[in-house]
Amino acid sequence: MRVVRLSLRNFRSYESADVELGAGLTVVTGRNGAGKTNLLDALYFGCTGRSARTTNDRELVRFGQKVTRVEVETEADDGPHRLSVGFEAGQPKRLTADGVRVERLLDVPGRPLVSVFLPDRLELVKGTPSLRRAHVDQVVAALWPARTTTRRGYAQALAQRNALLTRVRDGAVSPTSLAAWDRELARHGIALMADRAAAIDAVAERFGAIAADLGLDGDPRVAYRPRSKATDADGLVAELEERRTSDLERGFSGHGPHRDDLALTRDGRELRAYGSQGQQRLALLALLLAEREAIAATRDAVPVMLLDDVMSELDRERRGRLVELLRGVGQSVVTTTDLEHVPGGDGADVRRLRVEDGEVRADDLREQP
Ligand SMILES: Nc1ncnc2c1ncn2[C@@H]1O[C@H](COP(=O)(O)OP(=O)(O)OP(=O)(O)O)[C@@H](O)[C@H]1O
Structure with missing residues (x-):
């Protein structure tokens, strides 16, 4: 096409x-x-x-x-x-x-x-984790269109759990009702983390090679930084339970893949914090080119x-x-x-x-x- x-x-x-x-x-x-x-x-x-x-x-x-x-x-x-x-x-x-x-x-x-490199897009490197999370989810969608349902499922479960947290806090419902939503959130969360990890996995090696090829020195790398250390739904449920008291105080879920990030580094240091403007630009360019290669290798679409x-x-x-x-x-x-x-x-x-x-x-x- x-x-x-x-x-x-x-x-x-x-x-x-x-x-x-x-x-x-x-x-x-x-x-x-x-x-x-x-x-x-x-x-x-x-x-x-x-x-x-x-x-x-x-x-x-x-x-x-x-x-x-x-x-x-x-x-x-x-x-x-x-x-x-x-x-x-x-x-x-x-x-x-x-x-x-x-x-x-x-x-x-x-x-x-389409993949676009504009000066404003440097925010992807410099800006808040939410921009990078949204970007990773777009890459997942471009690589595997059917998997967009995972992110939607997680967002719905998160909204439900947050609504329930405020109701439990206000005494309207019993805290025991949270257990079911912890499990639901964990089920979708683990799937979302797996999709994001797979997408970055498909991009990471290409990123290193392209960034070096474009002259970005210092062992440039991209890595997925999940907030949770859990490897399965039970593990994520346990993490959610540990934080339940603080979640109830705040009235929202403070832990899970909605707090994930993507790290772009040179010599192990975040380009976001330590990179020059030129290095950040090269990293962004390499990231977009690496994603494009990964998509071309996975799908019949470039x-x-x-x-x-x-x-x-x-x-x-x-x-x-x-x-x-x-x-x-x-x-x-x-x-x-x-x-x-x-x-x-x-x-x-x-x-x-x-x-x-x-x-x-x-x-x-x-x-x-
Ligand atoms: N809604 C609009 N209606 C008419 N003109 C507009 C509108 N929005 C932006 N412009 C004009 O578009 C021009 C900028 O165009 P653009 O940003 O595409 O330039 P460019 O060729 O990329 O420039 P540069 O090389 O400086 O980046 C400005 O002159 C601006 O006034």
Whole structure:
């Protein structure tokens, strides 16, 4: 499956654009502020129904307009498909797959997977554990779509147990009723921990190799850091029982996989706390590339990689390595202010697009003087 075309109307800085993507690497060039990131975000929006930059969809509508609309055409083994997202302030978002309305694009079978590297995404390395947990769960979903039910089951059991904790604390029900929910939470919790561990297991070795390849020294590693030490449901039940008094005082469950984290380290130290901005960027890039490789090895799907302005911060050698990695498999779209920053960017197998004056044009080097 590959993304063939992106069409947009009144999306951010664009009145309209109709863009054909390359089968492999697509390079988008343009000056600062030209609209390169907006183009990547439009592609992300068209594939997922969400922006990669904002949770406020109103920001996506071109100034002075009411409605934005993005369409993505894909080509799969069974033929062409079309996804569309329409948004108008105050209205429910209108999502369609092959012309049929859907609730969520994320649930559409065979929809393109996308992985995006934007400067804001450094928060994944630097920010709170909740961002990393959500990310690991997305990787689980991308690797094994059927396992999304595990996380949902855990979230429901957690909400039920928390509700019960406050009722027990208030004396409305007997503490003995908690035992059943401890078991339920533990059952889902152990399954969720197993999924997360398996996902990171599939990514970890690749991460080390790619990070080193991109020049991140100091034995870079990624590791799953579960809060619980339990190896089975009985063990997790025992841990929950130990903490029951403090849980009752607080009125919520303080222990379990909803407190897990993911550790990105160099020489055993967390990049979150000790890494330079450059090291954090390389680690994030390596993580996304490692996940992409793991997904490609597990499923018949390679996420489309969207990389915003990643080249300017790499030296020539690392740029070369990154381009090699990107050219290896699947589709990727890279933005840059300068085509010179993409080694091999002038190659015949690279699709070049230029953003200028609010428009996107195919950048055919042969036509240039
Ligand atoms: N809703 C909107 N309507 C119209 N223009 C918008 C909207 N949102 C953002 N813009 C404009 O989009 C431009 C920024 O585009 P974008 O971030 O894609 O640039 P870029 O090419 O990635 O730049 P850089 O190289 O500096 O990262 C700004 O000029 C901004 O005013």
